[in-house]
Amino acid sequence: MFKHTDLPPSALFLLFFSAHFLLTPIDCASDVSAVSVNMKQIQAIESYLDLNENPCENYYAYACGNWAHQHSSEHYTEATSLIDHKVNKRLIDYFQNYQLQSDANSGNQTYTDKIWLYYRACKHVKERQLQRYLELVRPSAHLDWQLMHQLRAPNTTWPAGHFNWLFTLAKLRRYSFGDTLISHVISPKSANASVYVLDLDKPTKEEENKLPSMETIAVILLRVGVPKLRAIVVAKQLHEFERQLQKLHDIDDEHGLLEITLRDLQADMPQMPWRLYVQLVLGHEVGLDYELQISNWNYFLALGEFLKHTKDSLICNYVMFKFLSFLVRDGASSFSKVDCMWDVRTKMDVAVNFLYKQQFYGGDSAAKYEADIERILTSAKREFAAKLDANAMQLRPAQLQYLKRKLGAMRFNIGNLPSTVDEHFVNAYYAGVHISHKDYYKNHLQLLQLNARKEHAQLTTPPASAADYFYIGDSDSARSCTPFYLFRRNLIVIPYAILQPPMFHINMHDILKMGLLGFVLTHEIIHGLSYDYAGNEQEIGERITRNAQFESSLKCLQQIETESVDERIANIVGLRVAFDALFGANATMNARQPSFSAIPAKRLFFLSFAQFFCGNLLSEFTDHDADNVRLQQTLLNFEPFAEEYQCTLGDAMNPERKCKLY
Ligand SMILES: *[C@@H]1O[C@H](CO)[C@@H](O)[C@H](O)[C@H]1NC(C)=O
Ligand SMILES: *[C@@H]1O[C@H](CO)[C@@H](O)[C@H](O)[C@H]1NC(C)=O
Ligand SMILES: *[C@@H]1O[C@H](CO)[C@@H](O)[C@H](O)[C@H]1NC(C)=O
Ligand SMILES: *[C@@H]1O[C@H](CO)[C@@H](O)[C@H](O)[C@H]1NC(C)=O
Ligand SMILES: [Zn+2]
Numbered sequence: 001m002f003k004h005t006d007l008p009p010s011a012l013f014l015l016f017f018s019a020h021f022l023l024t025p026i027d028c029a030s031d032v033s034a035v036s037v038n039m040k041q042i043q044a045i046e047s048y049l050d051l052n053e054n055p056c057e058n059y060y061a062y063a064c065g066n067w068a069h070q071h072s073s074e075h076y077t078e079a080t081s082l083i084d085h086k087v088n089k090r091l092i093d094y095f096q097n098y099q100l101q102s103d104a105n106s107g108n109q110t111y112t113d114k115i116w117l118y119y120r121a122c123k124h125v126k127e128r129q130l131q132r133y134l135e136l137v138r139p140s141a142h143l144d145w146q147l148m149h150q151l152r153a154p155n156t157t158w159p160a161g162h163f164n165w166l167f168t169l170a171k172l173r174r175y176s177f178g179d180t181l182i183s184h185v186i187s188p189k190s191a192n193a194s195v196y197v198l199d200l201d202k203p204t205k206e207e208e209n210k211l212p213s214m215e216t217i218a219v220i221l222l223r224v225g226v227p228k229l230r231a232i233v234v235a236k237q238l239h240e241f242e243r244q245l246q247k248l249h250d251i252d253d254e255h256g257l258l259e260i261t262l263r264d265l266q267a268d269m270p271q272m273p274w275r276l277y278v279q280l281v282l283g284h285e286v287g288l289d290y291e292l293q294i295s296n297w298n299y300f301l302a303l304g305e306f307l308k309h310t311k312d313s314l315i316c317n318y319v320m321f322k323f324l325s326f327l328v329r330d331g332a333s334s335f336s337k338v339d340c341m342w343d344v345r346t347k348m349d350v351a352v353n354f355l356y357k358q359q360f361y362g363g364d365s366a367a368k369y370e371a372d373i374e375r376i377l378t379s380a381k382r383e384f385a386a387k388l389d390a391n392a393m394q395l396r397p398a399q400l401q402y403l404k405r406k407l408g409a410m411r412f413n414i415g416n417l418p419s420t421v422d423e424h425f426v427n428a429y430y431a432g433v434h435i436s437h438k439d440y441y442k443n444h445l446q447l448l449q450l451n452a453r454k455e456h457a458q459l460t461t462p463p464a465s466a467a468d469y470f471y472i473g474d475s476d477s478a479r480s481c482t483p484f485y486l487f488r489r490n491l492i493v494i495p496y497a498i499l500q501p502p503m504f505h506i507n508m509h510d511i512l513k514m515g516l517l518g519f520v521l522t523h524e525i526i527h528g529l530s531y532d533y534a535g536n537e538q539e540i541g542e543r544i545t546r547n548a549q550f551e552s553s554l555k556c557l558q559q560i561e562t563e564s565v566d567e568r569i570a571n572i573v574g575l576r577v578a579f580d581a582l583f584g585a586n587a588t589m590n591a592r593q594p595s596f597s598a599i600p601a602k603r604l605f606f607l608s609f610a611q612f613f614c615g616n617l618l619s620e621f622t623d624h625d626a627d628n629v630r631l632q633q634t635l636l637n638f639e640p641f642a643e644e645y646q647c648t649l650g651d652a653m654n655p656e657r658k659c660k661l662y
Helices: 034-048 059-064 079-094 111-123 130-136 146-152 165-173 214-223 228-249 262-268 274-282 297-308 312-330 337-347 349-361 363-390 397-409 423-429 440-457 510-525 539-544 548-557 565-583 601-610 627-635 639-644
Strands: 012-014 182-188 196-201 258-261 291-294 411-414 484-486 491-494
Touching: 034 601, 059 601, 059 627, 079 337, 079 349, 111 337, 111 349, 111 423, 111 440, 130 146, 130 214, 130 312, 130 440, 146 228, 146 312, 165 182, 165 274, 165 312, 214 228, 214 312, 228 297, 228 312, 258 262, 262 274, 262 291, 312 440, 337 349, 337 440, 349 363, 349 423, 363 397, 363 411, 363 510, 363 565, 397 539, 484 510, 491 510, 510 565, 510 601, 548 565, 565 601, 565 627, 601 627, 601 639
Parallel strands: 196 291, 411 491
Antiparallel strands: 012 484, 182 196, 258 291, 484 491
């Protein structure tokens, strides 16, 4: 569900790509008393248990056995969709009787006006008109898409001479479309995270970045008006074209990441006018000394050569189709209230986050939540620092110091807004956007343009202070309702959506807090070892993972193979840290047996943690192992778990050999 296609894979980690969360129907966040919030949480936990299962043999079956049954009648399969749905509903209610604050045509819309107008225009769409996008955005000012031209003027020739694929990509990049033929992202410089640089690479090989089946392509082309036979021919051509591109994709690269000036880039790739490309994207002149980053040099050379021998009309059709696919994926999935609200949230994330903060979260509670998260994170950091002192991994003093400094500097941002955010800031942020009350497509494109402008502005604006930094990302990260760690910033972003039951509540018992949100945070702090306190990549950090102790732990973890060993490490260490922050000798959190449950404190912690992973196991897992595997692999390596459930050595959940890290 959440995927970061536009980011270098190392840019951030999302914890729960596809986990299923604890579900329990609970009222509005702010007015739940301590007793009721805890009682409801316990009721949910108990309702998921399957007491016929042996916790020492299969904890997943024990803790989650009844989950699917409890949720069989709902259409959410995960709690992430539940908490998101709650946010959507609140916003939908808020806009139910909304009155425009500005005169409709005054050109002076407030940010809430814009949210509402976008939402309204979306709801009013009857059927998606894809060709509208193609009318609004063309390959260049004086050139139409080849297929559209053919429809408009069937007996005239499309002026291929006016088409330049690189300039068309530049134009489309201004609409945030940047992962076809080349990948173009704005990323922190590898040596200095506070400086941004334009980064070129081959496109990502994600499944969703591939063309759909020929049938689907043909259907979409039919919908924009292309005659049937032509649509079928083009669909075939596009597939063949992509097959050729795949070959280029597999070309080895011996150069790694290069920092290069436009002068040198153009000298080595004379057929690609990169300077004009950059100027078109940025909208201003740049000198030949302008520096950027490029990876997969050989791919670019081969691409230039390949495209030189490809018909322009075919390249144009390919780019057009990929652009349409991008817009479909990025736009509202349907035009229902909920999907439209969902769409506004991702397109206008700064505005919606601010509105949410003002309406549903602000005032006293904002400060209280902030302080409580701080308390949880501080305990977790202290606990991890104590583990570093104990130095079970036998790290060198410099390595320990490196990790501690990183840990000390790690911060969080609730709601992904700058600390000084106010209404003025938000209105100014959207100043260049005028939302139409009826043209969804135009609105969509405008917001994509705004996002691209904001991204690119980072190249020239001085770095934001730590407190005022917020992440300007793609729709996918704006869509995340679970925390993610930006390790180039050493910053954990915590979306508002997760700060409500069943994931979190200020009045929840510490044991439940640590099992849920506490674990999510401890998990995140384990990621990104090779980036230092300031987010710069360091050799010393990488060397940690090559230390003998670490390597033997990694080997141990791979006994049950995983493609996401980093995740497994984060889960195992995260669990240990969360557990010890509660029950450890120096813990300051409240781990006393709660009066509202007869389940012993430690078991309550494990259940609360485990039920994070509960689900119907029907989803596909791409970045993570399946939920049951993740849960089992985490717990069976954790001694205190077996102790608490008095498992016999050799039980499935209590193997003789446990992998230990830190
Ligand atoms: C827009 O409205 C705001 C507040 O209503 C006002 O302060 C501002 O001057 C207006 N700007 C324009 C350009 O009309
Ligand atoms: C295009 O050409 C075909 C035959 O070559 C002819 O039948 C048709 O009327 C022409 N269409 C237009 C719009 O000129
Ligand atoms: C990173 O760049 C900023 C801005 O140019 C500069 O002030 C800072 O000293 C640089 N940091 C490092 C570690 O080079
Ligand atoms: C608790 O803190 C003391 C003093 O800092 C330290 O010596 C001890 O190792 C800590 N114990 C644990 C389990 O972290
Ligand atoms: Zn993770």
